[in-house]
Amino acid sequence: MGLLIFAEMSGKEVHPVAFELLGRGKEIARELSLTLEAVVCGAEDDVAEELIKHGAENVYLYHCEQEIMMCKECLSSLAKEIRPEIFLFGATKFGRALAPRVAAALNTGLTADCTDLRVEDGEFIQIRPAFTGNILAHIKTRSTPKMSTVRYRVMKPAEREDREGRTIRKDLPPNIPGSFALIKREKMESIDIQNADVIVSGGRGLKNREDFRMLETLAYLLGGVVGSSRPLVDDGWISRDHQVGFSGNTVKPRIYVAIGISGSPQHLAGMRNSEMIVAINSDPSAPIFRYADYGIVGDLYEIVPELIEKLEKNETSHE
Ligand SMILES: Cc1cc2nc3c(=O)[nH]c(=O)nc-3n(C[C@H](O)[C@H](O)[C@H](O)COP(=O)(O)OP(=O)(O)OC[C@H]3O[C@@H](n4cnc5c(N)ncnc54)[C@H](O)[C@@H]3O)c2cc1C
Incomplete structure (x- = not known):
């Protein structure tokens, strides 16, 4: 069983939140005896190599646009196949839009905007502010995969190490071709x-x-x-x-x-x-x-x- 993280791309680079997910993911995977895995859409082998150097044991690569509906299809079909115990996303604009769609397709819950993830008494605990930030809720989830979006810059990124892992190229799920066509990409005014x-x-x-x-x-x-x-x-x-x-x-x-x-x-x-x-x-x-x-x-x-x-x-x- 695995702990899967979605490695979001930001242009040609991996979004730094993915390295933060790998950082905490590595600790949790060790404590729960899970395999640490990553999935990425629209990237090449060098990106998979980077994710491996940052702790991923397996990296699933989809050669498709990082477009929301395509990613939703790829990620939900992968999760149905490999059945991760835990599935983590960065709480970026894209991650916040993608994770609920994947959760709905997998018929599972999602804890949004976590500020910490832990293992307590052998259980995976998601921590997020509640009641307008006055308390920190510790959430235990029964449905699997246990899904969370995690805020950017709240966790330490994984260190880069010289290590080996597996890159697994995945075919696009059959329902993608024809279902979605990217007609035009509009650049919205946005700041980082x-x-x-x-x-x-x-x-x-x-x-x-x-x-x-x-x-x-x-x-x-x-x-x-x-x-x-x-x-x-x-x-x-x-x-x-x-x-x-x-x-x-x-x-x-x-x-x-x-x-x-x-x-x-x-x-x-x-x-x-x-x-x-x-x-x-x-x-x-x-x-x-x-x-x-x-x-x-x-x-x-x-x-x-x-x-x-x-x-x-x-x-x-x-x-
Ligand atoms: C569920 C929930 C989520 C929320 N999320 C957020 C959030 O993400 N971010 C957020 O910011 N708020 C959030 N809020 C709102 C939050 O509770 C406050 O209402 C908000 O932060 C107040 O904004 P403010 O400080 O600009 O305004 P105010 O509290 O009205 O403060 C204005 C300040 O300006 C000062 N001031 C006035 N005139 C001048 C002047 N001429 N020169 C210098 N100083 C002056 C005043 O002394 C005062 O301190 C949320 C609320 C809820 C319920």
Whole structure:
């Protein structure tokens, strides 16, 4: 019996969350005497080799587009054939869309957005925040495969080692040809907030959606991207890709600048592990200051333009 991970591709590279799944997967597989296996769609032998070096004993390769319905067919047919005990996905945008489809096809459950996976008393336990992040639920699943999506950047990636494994090329399941045709790939505007080194996030302290421009300028000058608390996403001021927190992205940048953000538990859940937190807030008692390495009490509409001016001067003096 095996512990299978879906190794998502990001362009020609394996998405780093797959190495994190292999890292924790290796420990769990050892404790439960399972074979650690990976499946990948739309990759070549060199990718399988990388997954093996990171701990996979067997890698199943499907030569098809990493397209959601094709992947669903490949993964569910593989799971029916090899019957993994545990099946893990990264909680990326793609993984969050794919895993429930596979779970439905396998008639099993899915624990979404796990922040930890463990073995306790010989049982596989999935851990995820519940009740808006106020408690951590420890979930034991009876149906098999036991399926989870796991948040990116919450686990240590597997170390790369010199090791051998098997690459198994799989034929596409018979129901694929003709069923799905990729007509056109549209590139949506999206940002890679989870890998950003610097994030400048805005909250309800902003008065208008246009004020995000000011944050974009600051982010640009710091070499980062713009993030947001949830209310502004819900109001349609900025896309969900930018949302940080419990129901958004978990981030771990070198610098996180929280501007006009109070520091609710749900927001903190997504950014409290940042290396350095800088908070700008007019309310000195805002909870965010309890987590900030540097706090500036004041009106963001005075402080942010001043910061931008200083950084721009600094830039021109280096030219
Ligand atoms: C199930 C669930 C999931 C959730 N998921 C998320 C999530 O993923 N991410 C998330 O962010 N929230 C999430 N929330 C919402 C969360 O509970 C808070 O409502 C939200 O984080 C508050 O956003 P905020 O800090 O921007 O706004 P507020 O709490 O309203 O804070 C605004 C801050 O701006 C300051 N301010 C106002 N004017 C200025 C000014 N001129 N200059 C400087 N500071 C100023 C104020 O002092 C205040 O501290 C979730 C809630 C639920 C129930």
